[in-house]
Amino acid sequence: MQTTLGRTLHALGLTLVILFTMFPFYWMVTSSLKDQSDLLASPPVWLFVPTLEHYGEIFADQKVVNAVINSLIVSVSTTALAVLLGAPAAYALARFEFRGKQDLWFWFISNRMISPIVLALPVYLLALQVKLLDTHLVLILIYLTFNLPIVVWICTDQFRSIPKELEQAARLDGANQWIIFRKIYVPLGIPGIAVSAIFSFIFSWNELLYALVLTRRTVQTAPVIATSFMSGYELPWGKIMATGTVIVLPVIIFALLVSKHMVRGLTMGATK
Amino acid sequence: MPSGAEATRDGTLPAAVPSGGRARSNPGYRRWTPFWFLAPAVFVLLAIGIYPTLFALVTSFRQYNITRPRDGFPFVGLDNYLNVLTDSTFWATLGLTARFFMTVIPFQLALGVLIALMLHRPGLGMLRALARVSLVVPLATTYAVVGLVGRLIFNGDFGVANQLIEAFGIPGFDWLGSPTGAFIAIAVMDIWQWTPFCALIFLAGLSMVPVEIEEAARLETPSKLAMLRYVQLPYLLPGLTAVLILRSADVLKLFDMVFVMTRGGPGSATDLVSVYIQRVGFRVFDMGLASAQAILLLIMTIVLSRLYIRLLYREIE
Numbered sequence: 001m002q003t004t005l006g007r008t009l010h011a012l013g014l015t016l017v018i019l020f021t022m023f024p025f026y027w028m029v030t031s032s033l034k035d036q037s038d039l040l041a042s043p044p045v046w047l048f049v050p051t052l053e054h055y056g057e058i059f060a061d062q063k064v065v066n067a068v069i070n071s072l073i074v075s076v077s078t079t080a081l082a083v084l085l086g087a088p089a090a091y092a093l094a095r096f097e098f099r100g101k102q103d104l105w106f107w108f109i110s111n112r113m114i115s116p117i118v119l120a121l122p123v124y125l126l127a128l129q130v131k132l133l134d135t136h137l138v139l140i141l142i143y144l145t146f147n148l149p150i151v152v153w154i155c156t157d158q159f160r161s162i163p164k165e166l167e168q169a170a171r172l173d174g175a176n177q178w179i180i181f182r183k184i185y186v187p188l189g190i191p192g193i194a195v196s197a198i199f200s201f202i203f204s205w206n207e208l209l210y211a212l213v214l215t216r217r218t219v220q221t222a223p224v225i226a227t228s229f230m231s232g233y234e235l236p237w238g239k240i241m242a243t244g245t246v247i248v249l250p251v252i253i254f255a256l257l258v259s260k261h262m263v264r265g266l267t268m269g270a271t272k
Numbered sequence: 273m274p275s276g277a278e279a280t281r282d283g284t285l286p287a288a289v290p291s292g293g294r295a296r297s298n299p300g301y302r303r304w305t306p307f308w309f310l311a312p313a314v315f316v317l318l319a320i321g322i323y324p325t326l327f328a329l330v331t332s333f334r335q336y337n338i339t340r341p342r343d344g345f346p347f348v349g350l351d352n353y354l355n356v357l358t359d360s361t362f363w364a365t366l367g368l369t370a371r372f373f374m375t376v377i378p379f380q381l382a383l384g385v386l387i388a389l390m391l392h393r394p395g396l397g398m399l400r401a402l403a404r405v406s407l408v409v410p411l412a413t414t415y416a417v418v419g420l421v422g423r424l425i426f427n428g429d430f431g432v433a434n435q436l437i438e439a440f441g442i443p444g445f446d447w448l449g450s451p452t453g454a455f456i457a458i459a460v461m462d463i464w465q466w467t468p469f470c471a472l473i474f475l476a477g478l479s480m481v482p483v484e485i486e487e488a489a490r491l492e493t494p495s496k497l498a499m500l501r502y503v504q505l506p507y508l509l510p511g512l513t514a515v516l517i518l519r520s521a522d523v524l525k526l527f528d529m530v531f532v533m534t535r536g537g538p539g540s541a542t543d544l545v546s547v548y549i550q551r552v553g554f555r556v557f558d559m560g561l562a563s564a565q566a567i568l569l570l571i572m573t574i575v576l577s578r579l580y581i582r583l584l585y586r587e588i589e
Contacts, residue, residue, distance in 0.1 A: 011399060014390055018403050020464070021468060024413075025421075031424060089314070109585075114570065114573050115566075115569055117553070122328040123324045126324060152313065206415060208532075227420070241420070248412075263473055267473065
């Protein structure tokens with residue numbers, strides 16, 4: 001009796017959790033499939049005839065397509081750079097002892113907490129001077145300030161878990177550190193590198209403040225375009241929600257791939 | 273790079289280098305080897321992180337309004353800082369940020385613990401796995417899109433939030449047009465997005481409780497509350513510290529969602545500190561003042577992150 005009741009409550013609670021977490025996402029996706037009269041219905045309708053017209057609209061809109069391409073270019077490039085620069089640094093932090101190591105380590109972690117507005121102001125002024133505003137490059141570089149620490153952190157953790165014996169065997173064969181890194185640590189560390197790359201991609205893809213401030217027309221990213229629909233009287237809600245869905249869907253898929261590592265990625269490993 | 277020969281020598285003759293020398297603790301590399309691995313990353317972070325920060329620091333001592341370049345950018349000493357410190361709006365936004373934190377965090381902690389306990393409880397494997405995976409969805413959702421969806425949900429004319437409260441007999445209203453309503457709306461969206469984060473951290477804590485202890489306690493007492501208080505709580509505390517510090521840093525950073533949903537309005541009802549600084553910098557274009565504000569924000573963040581490191585990374589080497 002007691003246990004059946006407990007079990008029912010447990011099931012009910014878990015169902016509520018799923019409803020709670022999925023509702024805004026569900027509402028966005030269904031809204032993107034409603035036609036204008038269903039969207040503006042008051043009270044809102046829950047059952048309706050779905051339409052793909054808004055998706056047709058946004059994929060025909062050159063501005064949206066360009067923005068998605070810009071987001072892809074920026075996120076992929078910054079992720080590639082973060083891995084290229086971060087993985088060797090992680091190797092050094094994982095396997096070498098040197099003075100100042102801990103300070104360096106903490107410096108990487110502190111970068112996680114800094115408000116983007118702190119860097120957005122000076123980077124805007126500097127980019128203005130060197131004519132880098134509204135270029136992919138400035139976003140790619142500034143995104144490294146949060147991607148690089150993530151990559152370094154996750155890869156360090158991964159490299160630490162690789163047995164040192166493998167390295168010693170290779171050294172007996174005459175391999176130098178660079179070869180050991182490339183031939184042993186990179187292949188064995190691929191899971192960690194992949195997780196860190198996915199995180200880096202998610203954070204870059206989701207970013208709004210820097211993109212809002214540092215771009216004008218040509219390299220506006222997807223979140224900036226989605227936000228820009230939010231002006232005027234008649235808001236194109238269907239188009240906005242369709243764009244939102246297109247932006248969010250790929251990151252959710254990626255996030256599901258790394259869901260086991262989500263907590264580590266977001267806390268910089270303070271809790272395992 | 274000649275380190276190949278070096279590595280071979282050190283590697284093949286470990287006994288020949290008894291102690292002392294360059295690589296005492298970990299033979300097999302030269303003193304400068306770690307430097308070469310680290311240099312690119314450190315150099316890039318210095319160039320794109322530290323250099324702009326220093327630039328902001330310098331700017332914060334200047335009169336720097338880019339809409340009036342004719343005035344030049346003269347140094348004005350501590351004027352900007354004096355302006356910030358006596359600027360009641362700045363303090364009001366900080367106060368509001370604190371209030372926002374105090375509003376969302378009790379919900380996030382309570383719901384987080386509750387969800388973690390449900391996910392930790394044995395049984396209902398499929399449903400549990402599904403619920404756990406669903407937690408990832410809010411966390412991954414683009415912050416700006418959370419704001420867009422928030423505007424739709426809390427729309428005064430056809431929002432689903434009104435439909436919900438009307439079902440409880442409360443008349444619907446224009447959430448984002450009223451100061452209290454807008455504040456509640458952004459708080460709800462924040463609670464939605466970040467409760468899963470707390471839940472996952474607490475779940476990680478719960479899974480650290482040794483199984484034997486938990487089993488023994490379960491035989492000892494049927495009370496779930498006693499179990500939580502005496503057995504599980506100690507394992508939740510490190511996670512709690514992490515949540516409190518990270519969430520306060522996140523609230524100081526919070527921009528995207530609020531900017532999209534309310535732009536800080538109506539009036540200054542949702543004018544959190546990052547939203548305000550962005551407006552001073554990029555609407556008023558008073559870069560000197562905004563930089564001073566940003567530097568103060570940075571100092572707060574550094575204090576928080578030192579605290580975080582002090583409290584949570586003790587065990588690492």
